[in-house]
Amino acid sequence: MRRKVSMTINGTQYEHEVEPRLLLVYHIRENAGLTGTHIGCDTSNCGACTVEIDGHSVKSCTVFAVQAEGAQITTIEGLAKGNELHPIQQAFWDEHGLQCGYCTPGMIMAAKQLLERNPNPSEREIRLGIEGNLCRCTGYHNIVKAIQTASKVMATGAGKEAKAPATVS
Amino acid sequence: MSVRIGIRGGIGESVRRVDGEPKVKGDFEYASDLSREGMLWGATLRSPHPHARIRSIDIQAAVSSPGVLAVLLAGDVPGKKTHGLDEADQPVLAWDVVRYAGEPVALVAAEDLELAREALKKIVVDYEVLPAVTDMEAALSPDAPRLHGKANNIIRSLRILHGNPDAKADVWVEGIYETGMQDQAPLGPEAGLAVPAADGGVDLYVATQWLHVDQDQIAPCLDLPREKVRLHLGGVGGAFGAREDLSMHIHACLLALRTKRPVKIVYGRQESFYGHVHRHPMRIWMRHGANRDGKLVNVQAYLLSDGGAYTSTSGPVIGNATSFAAGPYEVPNARLEGTAVFTNNLPCGAMRGFGAVQATFAYEAQMDELARALEMDPLELRSRNALHTGTVMPTGQLVSGAAPVRELIDRVAVLPVPPDEPAPDRDPMLLPGGAGHVGHGESLKRGIGFAVGYKNIGYSEGFDDSSQAWVRLSRDRDGPLARVKTAAVDVGQGLDTIVTQIVRTELGVERVALEQPDTRIGSAGSSSASRQTMMTGGAVQLACRAVREELDRQGGLERLNRPIEASRTYHHRVTGKLDENGQGDPHVTFAFAAARAVVEVDTELGLVRVVQLAVAQDVGRALNPQSVYGQIEGGSAQGLGLALMEEIELTDGKVRNASFTDYLIPTILDMPPVVSELIEEPEPGVPFGAKGVGEFSTVVVPAAVAAALRQATGRAIHRIPVKPDDLAGLRPALAYRKPPGS
Numbered sequence: 017m018r019r020k021v022s023m024t025i026n027g028t029q030y031e032h033e034v035e036p037r038l039l040l041v042y043h044i045r046e047n048a049g050l051t052g053t054h055i056g057c058d059t060s061n062c063g064a065c066t067v068e069i070d071g072h073s074v075k076s077c078t079v080f081a082v083q084a085e086g087a088q089i090t091t092i093e094g095l096a097k098g099n100e101l102h103p104i105q106q107a108f109w110d111e112h113g114l115q116c117g118y119c120t121p122g123m124i125m126a127a128k129q130l131l132e133r134n135p136n137p138s139e140r141e142i143r144l145g146i147e148g149n150l151c152r153c154t155g156y157h158n159i160v161k162a163i164q165t166a167s168k169v170m171a172t173g174a175g176k177e178a179k180a181p182a183t184v185s
Numbered sequence: 186m187s188v189r190i191g192i193r194g195g196i197g198e199s200v201r202r203v204d205g206e207p208k209v210k211g212d213f214e215y216a217s218d219l220s221r222e223g224m225l226w227g228a229t230l231r232s233p234h235p236h237a238r239i240r241s242i243d244i245q246a247a248v249s250s251p252g253v254l255a256v257l258l259a260g261d262v263p264g265k266k267t268h269g270l271d272e273a274d275q276p277v278l279a280w281d282v283v284r285y286a287g288e289p290v291a292l293v294a295a296e297d298l299e300l301a302r303e304a305l306k307k308i309v310v311d312y313e314v315l316p317a318v319t320d321m322e323a324a325l326s327p328d329a330p331r332l333h334g335k336a337n338n339i340i341r342s343l344r345i346l347h348g349n350p351d352a353k354a355d356v357w358v359e360g361i362y363e364t365g366m367q368d369q370a371p372l373g374p375e376a377g378l379a380v381p382a383a384d385g386g387v388d389l390y391v392a393t394q395w396l397h398v399d400q401d402q403i404a405p406c407l408d409l410p411r412e413k414v415r416l417h418l419g420g421v422g423g424a425f426g427a428r429e430d431l432s433m434h435i436h437a438c439l440l441a442l443r444t445k446r447p448v449k450i451v452y453g454r455q456e457s458f459y460g461h462v463h464r465h466p467m468r469i470w471m472r473h474g475a476n477r478d479g480k481l482v483n484v485q486a487y488l489l490s491d492g493g494a495y496t497s498t499s500g501p502v503i504g505n506a507t508s509f510a511a512g513p514y515e516v517p518n519a520r521l522e523g524t525a526v527f528t529n530n531l532p533c534g535a536m537r538g539f540g541a542v543q544a545t546f547a548y549e550a551q552m553d554e555l556a557r558a559l560e561m562d563p564l565e566l567r568s569r570n571a572l573h574t575g576t577v578m579p580t581g582q583l584v585s586g587a588a589p590v591r592e593l594i595d596r597v598a599v600l601p602v603p604p605d606e607p608a609p610d611r612d613p614m615l616l617p618g619g620a621g622h623v624g625h626g627e628s629l630k631r632g633i634g635f636a637v638g639y640k641n642i643g644y645s646e647g648f649d650d651s652s653q654a655w656v657r658l659s660r661d662r663d664g665p666l667a668r669v670k671t672a673a674v675d676v677g678q679g680l681d682t683i684v685t686q687i688v689r690t691e692l693g694v695e696r697v698a699l700e701q702p703d704t705r706i707g708s709a710g711s712s713s714a715s716r717q718t719m720m721t722g723g724a725v726q727l728a729c730r731a732v733r734e735e736l737d738r739q740g741g742l743e744r745l746n747r748p749i750e751a752s753r754t755y756h757h758r759v760t761g762k763l764d765e766n767g768q769g770d771p772h773v774t775f776a777f778a779a780a781r782a783v784v785e786v787d788t789e790l791g792l793v794r795v796v797q798l799a800v801a802q803d804v805g806r807a808l809n810p811q812s813v814y815g816q817i818e819g820g821s822a823q824g825l826g827l828a829l830m831e832e833i834e835l836t837d838g839k840v841r842n843a844s845f846t847d848y849l850i851p852t853i854l855d856m857p858p859v860v861s862e863l864i865e866e867p868e869p870g871v872p873f874g875a876k877g878v879g880e881f882s883t884v885v886v887p888a889a890v891a892a893a894l895r896q897a898t899g900r901a902i903h904r905i906p907v908k909p910d911d912l913a914g915l916r917p918a919l920a921y922r923k924p925p926g927s
Contacts, residue, residue, distance in 0.1 A: 051218035052211020054422070056372040057454045061845035064372060092211030101209065109205035112811045115819060116677025117208030118215065118372040118422030143853045144614070150845070152372050152423050153677050155818035156853040 023087045025050065026094030034081050041065040043081035044091060052092040052121045056150070063149030066122035067091045073129035075122075075148070092121035095128070104128055104166040113162030115153035123149050127163045136167055195690035196683075196873060199811035203682045203699070204675065216376035216392035216419025221447035224378070225254055227433070227440045228301035228450070230291040230308050231459055232283035235529035235838025236317035236330065239281060239290070239310060246307035247293060252300035254444045256308070257292040262439065264408030268431055270398065272496035274333060275532070277406050277435050282315070284332055284494035285531055286839045287459030294440040294448050317529035319838045321468060321491040324526040325925050332494060332527040340492045340525040341500040343507055345767025347579035348518035354474025354482035358554040361919045362471065362547035363904040364887075365832035366491070367464035367823075369536050370850050371676075373422015375432040375460050376451040379441035386413025387438045392421040394428040395711035396672050400704050406435050407442065414438070418702040424676035425823070426535030427461040429713060430497055458843035462497045462534030463833060465490040465525070467506065469547040470924040473554075479561050481570045483518040484579075486510040487924035488544065490525045490533070497534035499525040504646060504763070504771070505540035511579050512548040513590050513639045513777055514570040519579040521767065522924075529838045535713055537823060538640065538883045545638035546905055549888035553634075553895065563892075567637055568594050581768040586775065587866040587876075589803050593779040594637060596862050597801040602783055605631055617785055618792035619854065628789040631796070634892025637779045638885040641772040642877040643716040647762045650716070651754050653707030654724035658692060658732050659748035667692055667729075670700040673709035673721040678879055679812040680717045684725050686808060687873075691729030693742065707754060715776065715877025718808065723755035723872040758870065774868060777803040778881035780821070780889035783857075786897040791909025793829055793894065798886060799860040805868040805876035817882045818859045824886025826851045832906050 022031040025048050032047045044053050044067065053076060056064035065076040068090040095102040104124050107113065114120040123146060130137060130145035137145060142163045143156075151159060194200045207213040244256045259266060259280030266280065267273045279290050291308050295301035318329045324338040332338055377391030386409055393399050396416040404414040421428070433450035440448040452460045467490045474483040488506050492499035507523030536542075556563035571590035577583055608616065608626025616622045616629070644650045655670045667688050675681040685697045702709070709721050731751035736742065739749070763769040783796040798821045807813045823831075830849040834841040842848045861882075867874025891902045894912065901918035902911060910916040 045218075050211070051214070054215070054373070055217070055453075056374070056422075057845040059454065059844050059846045062372060092209075096210055101206070105209040108209050109201055112199075112202065112815050114202070114205065114208055115679065115815060116371065116373060116421060116423040117204070117213055118677075120208050121211045124209065140612075140615075147852050147854050150372065150850060150852060152370055152425075152823075152850060153819045154815060155820075155822035155851075155859055156856045157818040157859050158815060159853070160858075 019082050021082050021085050023084050023089055025089045026091060036080065036082050038081045039077050040079040040081045040084050041076040044076060050091050050093050054118055054121060056118060061150065063126060064119050064122040066125040066149065068125060073126050092124060103169040107162040107166035107169065111158050111162040111165055113154065113158045119149060119151045123151065123159060127166065131167055131170060135171055192689050192693050193695060194686060196686045196808045198686065198809065200682055200686055200809055202679060203685050214420050215373050215422050216390060217373060217451045219378040219390055219419055219449060221378065221380060224447040224449055225294045225296060225444060226298040226301050227437055227448045228293050228298065228305050229289050229436060230305045232279065232286060232288040232290055234283060234312055234314050235286045235319065236315040237283050237312040238315060239279060239283065240313055241311045242291065243309040244291065247304040250304035250307050252296035253293060253304045255294045255440055256304065257439055257443060262406055265405040268402040268406055268435065269496055270430055270498055271500055275495040285529055287531060289436065292436050292440055294444050317838050319529055319835065321489050321526050321528060322925055324528045332529065338527040340496055340527060341503055342524045343504060343763060343767055345507060345519065345521040345579050350518055350520035352483045352518035355477045356558050357472055357474045358551060358558050359472040359921045360551060360554060360903060361921055362469045362550055363919065364467050364543045364546055365906055366466045366533065367536060367827050367831050368458060368833055368848060369425035369427035371423030371425055371427055374452045374454060374457045377419060377433055377437050378447060378449045379437035380447045381441045381445050384413060386415065387441055388415045388417060389434060389438055390417045390419040391434055392419045392428060394424050394674055394676060394713055396702060396704050397708035398711065399431060399434055402431055403435050403438060407438055416704045418674055421674060421676045424712065425537045426713060429535040429711060430462050432460045454845060455843045458833065458840055459531065462532045464536035465492065465499065465502055465533040465543065467543040469543065471547050471551050473551045475555055475559065479559050479566050479569050481514055481516050484511040484516050486521045488523040491528050491530055492525045493528060493530045493532035495532045497532050499533060501645065502540040505641065506544045508580050508771060509541050509544045509639065510548060512552065513572045513637055515572055515576050516579060521579055530835055531833065531840065537820065538880050539714065541638065541640035541884045542827065542887060545636065545884050546888045546891060549636040549638065550891060553892055564594055564598055564635060580763060580771055582770050582772060586868045587803060587805060588777060589864050589866050590637060590777050592864055593777055593801045593803060596864065597779040597781050597799055600781065600799040600860050600862065603797050617787045617794040618790060622792065624787060624790060628787055630786050630788050630897040632784050632786065632893040632897025634782050634889050634896050635779065636885045636888035636892055638888065639775050639777040640880055640884050641775055643714050643719060643757055643773040645760055645771045647760055650710055650720065651756045652709040652720040652724040653752065653754045654721060654728045655706055655750065655752040656688065656725065656728040656732050657748055657750035658694065658736065658745065660745050664696065665694045665742055665745060666696045666698060667694045668698050668700060669725060670706050671709045671721050671724065672702045672704065672706050673717050674702060674712040676712050678712065678816065679809065680712065680721065682812065683718055683722060683808055687722055687725050688729055691726055692733060715879045718875050718877055719757065719871055720755055724753055726872050727753035727755055774871065776876040776881050778885045780882065780885040782889040782893040784890065784893040784897055786894060786912055788898055789913060791913035793912065795825055795857045795890065797857045797860065798825065800882045801862040801864060802878065802881050803876065804863045804865060804878050805871065806865050806874040807863050808873060808875050810863065813863060813878050814861055816878045817861045820880060820882035821859050821886045822851050822856050824883045825856065825890060828887040828890035828905050828907060830906055
């Protein structure tokens, strides 16, 4: 009993016939082919599949694809403007906020929501804001730093200017 | 030489990760993201019993299930039926007996994953359940079921006798310590894609730690020559030892060769708990004897590890644990014994720290106990006995490299401690237990604990280890470009960045391109044992120096016209096996670390908040400081996890918590800020003087957290992970009894 579902992901319209039980995360990965949204746990604990649905950050394994009918979805692939990284992406890279990188897309999507709601969070508020996302590599230390840096950059609008990195990559 | 000076992004700089951009953009391709036209999905049927004989398997209904292209059993394995890192004793698919709950029995390939899983349910296996042995001491009993039909269940036993093991001392302390089974829990699950090739071979794209050792195990099982089993690295979402052993590798190849279509296998989180080896649970008996002045006289240790159903790396893990059992101290006399046994639990093998973690928890608990018995400051006791360059270890090995143990202790002790915040003024989320806390901090106690520890870098006990690198320097219209190829795996630790930095420094060329690792070049060994900076870093350095020599002959970079290339292999110094008394020269070299934990305990509820972790680490030379700090912080989190929450719970051999809902890894609220200090004393005889850095905070943090909990509660903490019952005094501490066989 397949159902037609259509949604906009990163500005592109996607229309597919799907099983009603299909989770949104599988739809994004398998049908839309956007594999930057990751699956780390299957039980909604890890947050690697976090995306934005109509402006709210959501673990995409907690939603059926059919529930996202008509929705505007942003995934990690939708954040950078061409070669220009979103300030949060830039800060995760600059501050060594990732190692294996598997949790990173979900972390960045959760951080984006946090900074939209609270542009100048304290360290404590950052920790509370992304407690639903697990990282196994970093001990979270540099993730906190990255979000602090992004918050400063976004507050001054400096993200729009080409920021000279401290060192080459 | 002038071009080498001032090159940006060379060694010593906190260069950003070379894979950072694709990873933050979601463009980095992990093994679980791979796909091919016409690709099938594979799934694995696993035994529900820890020990059973397979009477029969009926696959008829599964074969005719919708979308199914193949159903395979052990009889379909064309070559060798078993694999394994040290001993090929693990069936590709079980045919006669299953030895752990979760052992692979059958495979399905189908058009999609759901159809494959549907078909699995239709396979009927008739099991005759056999008595299982699921306790490591019970496994030693003459009446225990013998897992592999040998005279006993012992995987390896060793003893290290040093000085006069019967030497008398003024003061003795003794204890039994236990550590739980920890899961590596990399966020990226086991994944790979096998593609059948026109030559009858197969290409496997897989997330692994060591391509060549996988190839060595896969090819004989497929009955193919090595060159027809080509491995390519798929993006790796963390490893921590979980990808040392094979998981889905042979299975995907078998299905691809049978169906003549690409086959992908990706484990879910639950399957991942069964699909890789874990950190060995250990039971450790220790007696420490010292003189009144606080000098260690004699250390007696017996370490027993649960290897689970198959050998894996249980031998080297118990070898490590036993050889480090006296700690980073000068000990004139010792008897250190270690035994690893088979049980019907999940197989255990490599995890960050590789045996050193368990031993450190035990000997550091003993050092605190001894300090109490001697009425001495615990740090003073450690400093007084600290091992140093020139110390002879219990194995007879002379410590010839850097060993700044005293300095580490001094440095970690003076790092700032966060001020104690009065409980009533606090956000309740900042009390132990967080929002679910029902008290108001009336019974809050703060504790501070220390631990010192060490571990080997690289493989030990005579293992002939090497890494090969190829470097090609050419010029295109943007200038000089160095291309580098190795088979070494960046599992997330940052090796690709280190290699890039080494090339820049050695060749004076800023543009460096790394080729994807595969088995077309020689082995790089595993991304484990904190060895890749030394081994592959060393190989890249040698290859660069060969290129550089030719470049200098041609007149330098300005005159570079024809490409120059070189391939070189790096070997570390030769080590030796231990003799029957545990004497020898087993380890290449060591790194040391000291940790301090500040904790708060609600002593009525048995809940803990870790306020701060501080680590001082001996790194030789930090090639990328930001990356070194990152390793220390991440390793600390896994240590905190083992101390407080991470344990695979087994009842009669069956896993009870195979999910992230029930197996808890530290969240950002569990993890405090980490303060770290690097001690840079270059290691002689090692490229750039750089020591490996990945494992050492994991070695010391669990012991430091346990020490802090003891200080806060006054209770003996003999087992990690610590449970609320232990802290609230509801579970008695382990009373000392004699070790088995004594």
